[in-house]
Amino acid sequence: MTEYREPALLSREADDIKDRLNLPEGLHDLKAKERAAIPQQEMPAQEARIRAHNMDEVALGYTESQVIVEASRCLGCKNAPCVAGCPVGINIPGFIAAAAQYKFDEALQIIQESSILPAICGRVCPQEKQCMQLCTLGKIKKDPLQSVAIGRIERFLADHGSSHSTLDSKQPSTGKKVAIVGSGPSGLTTAADLARLGHDVTIFEAFHKAGGVTVYGIPEFRLPKSIVSREVENLEALGVKIIYDYLIGRTRTIKELMEKDGYDSVYVANGAGLPKFMNIEGENLVGVFSANEYLTRTNLMKAYDRDNAATPLYSSKKVAVFGGGNVAMDAARTALRMGAEEVHIVYRRTEAEMPARKEEVLHAREEGIIFDLLTNPSRILGDENGRVRGIECLKYKLGIPDESGRARPEVIEGSEFQMEIDTCITALGNSSNPLVTGTTPELEVNKWGNIIVDENGMTSMKGVFAGGDIVQGAATVILAMGDGRIAARGIHQYLSNEAQPL
Numbered sequence: 001m002t003e004y005r006e007p008a009l010l011s012r013e014a015d016d017i018k019d020r021l022n023l024p025e026g027l028h029d030l031k032a033k034e035r036a037a038i039p040q041q042e043m044p045a046q047e048a049r050i051r052a053h054n055m056d057e058v059a060l061g062y063t064e065s066q067v068i069v070e071a072s073r074c075l076g077c078k079n080a081p082c083v084a085g086c087p088v089g090i091n092i093p094g095f096i097a098a099a100a101q102y103k104f105d106e107a108l109q110i111i112q113e114s115s116i117l118p119a120i121c122g123r124v125c126p127q128e129k130q131c132m133q134l135c136t137l138g139k140i141k142k143d144p145l146q147s148v149a150i151g152r153i154e155r156f157l158a159d160h161g162s163s164h165s166t167l168d169s170k171q172p173s174t175g176k177k178v179a180i181v182g183s184g185p186s187g188l189t190t191a192a193d194l195a196r197l198g199h200d201v202t203i204f205e206a207f208h209k210a211g212g213v214t215v216y217g218i219p220e221f222r223l224p225k226s227i228v229s230r231e232v233e234n235l236e237a238l239g240v241k242i243i244y245d246y247l248i249g250r251t252r253t254i255k256e257l258m259e260k261d262g263y264d265s266v267y268v269a270n271g272a273g274l275p276k277f278m279n280i281e282g283e284n285l286v287g288v289f290s291a292n293e294y295l296t297r298t299n300l301m302k303a304y305d306r307d308n309a310a311t312p313l314y315s316s317k318k319v320a321v322f323g324g325g326n327v328a329m330d331a332a333r334t335a336l337r338m339g340a341e342e343v344h345i346v347y348r349r350t351e352a353e354m355p356a357r358k359e360e361v362l363h364a365r366e367e368g369i370i371f372d373l374l375t376n377p378s379r380i381l382g383d384e385n386g387r388v389r390g391i392e393c394l395k396y397k398l399g400i401p402d403e404s405g406r407a408r409p410e411v412i413e414g415s416e417f418q419m420e421i422d423t424c425i426t427a428l429g430n431s432s433n434p435l436v437t438g439t440t441p442e443l444e445v446n447k448w449g450n451i452i453v454d455e456n457g458m459t460s461m462k463g464v465f466a467g468g469d470i471v472q473g474a475a476t477v478i479l480a481m482g483d484g485r486i487a488a489r490g491i492h493q494y495l496s497n498e499a500q501p502l
Contacts, residue, residue, distance in 0.1 A: 002362075007044035007060055014041055014065040023068050024101045030072070036137055038073045040146055041066040048366035052336055055220045055304050058363060059123070062156045064102075071100035073137060074148045081134040082150065087482030088189070090114045092131055092150055099153055108161040111154060115481065116192040116235060117185060119227045120214055122155025125478045126357050145358065171198035176495045179204060179263040181248040181436060184212020185477045186468030187269040188235055189484030190491070195238040197492050202241045202263075204248050209300060212271055213469075214477065216300040217292070219330050221337070222360075225299070249435035254443075254464060264498065265463045265491045268443075268451060269484065272469035274431040278322065282380025283426075287314060287388030291323070291331040291427035298334050316423035319343045320391055322377060323427035324354035329361060331425045332369045343369050344419070348376035348396045348409040374398070374409070378416065380424055390420050430474045448473060456490030457483065465491055 017023075017038065021030065044060040045051070051058050062070065074096045082092045091110050098107035111118045128144045131151075138147030176199045180187045183205040191201045209215050211228040236242065248254070248270070257263045275290035277283050294313075297303045301311035319335040321328050324347035332343045345364070347354065350373050354361060365371070374396040381390040395415035398407035432449040444452045444460035450473055451466040453459050459466050467483030469475055 004047050004366075005042060010042050010044050011063045011065065014063060014069045017069045018065045021069075021072070023072055027072055027100055032075050035073055035075055036140055038069060040073065040149060041070040041152070043149075043152055045363075048363075048368075051221065052333075052367040055337055057224050058221050061159060062152055064156075067099055067104075067153055067156045068102060070149050071096045071153055074100065075136050077136050081136060082131040082148075085131040085134040086114075087130070087478045088114045088485050090131075095157065096148065096150070096153060099157060104157055104160050108157045111157065114485075116189060117231050117477070117481065118154050119158035119231060120185070120223065121478055121481070122151045122153075122158055123223050123227070124214070124218060125151055126476055127151040128358065130478065171196065173200065174198040174495065176200065176264045176498075177202070177262055178265045178267065178491060178495075179248075179257045179261070180267045180269065181254075182206075182212060182268070182270040182468070182470075183210035183232070183242060184269060184271055184468060184480060185214065186480035186484040186487075187212070187267065188232070189481040190267050190269065190467070190488045191240045192235055192238060193485060193488035194491060195235075195240050197488075199492070199495065201239070202243060204246045204252075205242060205244050206247045206270075207300065208244050210242050210244075216296040217327065217330070219295065219299055219334050220304070221333070222330065247435065249439050254436065254440045254461070258463065264495055265465065267457075267484075267487050267491060268436055268459070268464065268466040268470060269468040269480070270433050270436055270470055272430040272450075272474045273433040275426065276428045276431060277426055278377065278428065280377060280379050282382055282388070282391075285380055285382040285388045286386050287316075287422055288380060288424045288426070289314070291321070291327045291425050292430065294331055294425050295327070295334065298338065304334075304338060313338060314423060316340045317342070318419075318421050319423045319425065320346050320377070320419065320421045321425045321427055322346050323429075324349065324356055325427060325429070326356045326360055327429075328427035329356050329364045329369075331427050333364055333367060335423070335425070336367060336369065340423070344372050344421070345369055346372045346375050346377060346391075346393065348374065349398065349406065350374060353398075353406045372419075376409070377424075381418070388422055388424055390418050391424065392416060392418050430469075432470055432473065436470075453487075455486075456493065457487030458490055458494070463494065465494075 080093045095107040095110040132144045132147035135147030138144040178199050178201050180203045183203045195201050210232045214228050275292045302309035303311040303313040319340045321332045335343045375393050377391045378394050379392045383389040395412045396409040399410040402408040442461040457465040457467050465487040467487045468480035
């Protein structure tokens, strides 16, 4: 755990470095070794003991000086290895070079050539496993967390340009109509690319707000919903229409969209919204929730805003969250903010095997979340009223690696013990949402219910494309966006070929 440092102190340190190196004017005089020696700029944040009791954003964002100093660390590699780690292929060296020279608007335009969601990606993308993983500076320092902080710079640029969208206006109309099922990151990306190409795009969203997992799954303290709304408004400015509270697969089928409503193509991006459970005794007790439900109540339905929202939320004192991913961290930190006195992460491997971002694990620890590692629940215990009163757990040890490459957890016989708990939240991932595939038998799916597509995102049904979690299983925002870009190219090609005279 690192010592907390005041934002004002971090800002002064950046100012000093900027002045000493005469940045940005003196950047061209710096040698690679001197750039690599510049310390990575720490992200200013709320102090843990304060933020653990409010829903305000934890990370506060870089100052202008911090952005210029951080961007000046980039070595400008000719082969740009970082770009290969970005699923949507953002020109990372290009926008960082512009940022280092104080050309913030130009830098944002470079990002928006490939991504319409920079404020979101800059906050929630797992950069340390993608672009930062391949950064030459990180390799020199033998730690991707010490690479150029690409996401933090991206976030600053997106927030800096929030008052004036720089998205390109669309081309002349092609006369082709495209329906998009779901307004998550994949659907929004496809919509933007197709609108820019002149197609008439309509998004059908089952909820009353657009954004998919970014509005129902990611807490306000990690991604303020005003940020998502702003990105959606930019998209609508391109001419994209969004129809809310409309459930494709029930209100209307895919075939009806094409045969009755006249859509020339459909992109299915309805996500993976079916929660997984452990199938252990006691999961039907009152006080057991999927992370999906718990986070949807608090985020999309604003259960935290008790003065203005009527959404009920279970009253909890001692909470156990099962899982070790980002969703588990989000659920645990949310429970703390909703008034729980004690919150446990129960995970059967060690912290080294946790799929959650290191930053999220660190923030959770700082806020007081208790980590019960090498531990897993074997059953949930109930009282005479059918409510959760505790969990029985087993201790584990690590064995040889399994098919995932991670050390296999092995039960320690005779290690049973009980914990007093009144609320359990399962954060074990999600399966594919069956609403669309269940009413569209023409769509070929694999054994997990995920839609099968070709290299262009085309499904087994003519004119119907798919991408994001419904194809890949629960993944990340940026991977879903990458699918969206591929599908947009595929749809455009399909519609262009359809337009050719026979």
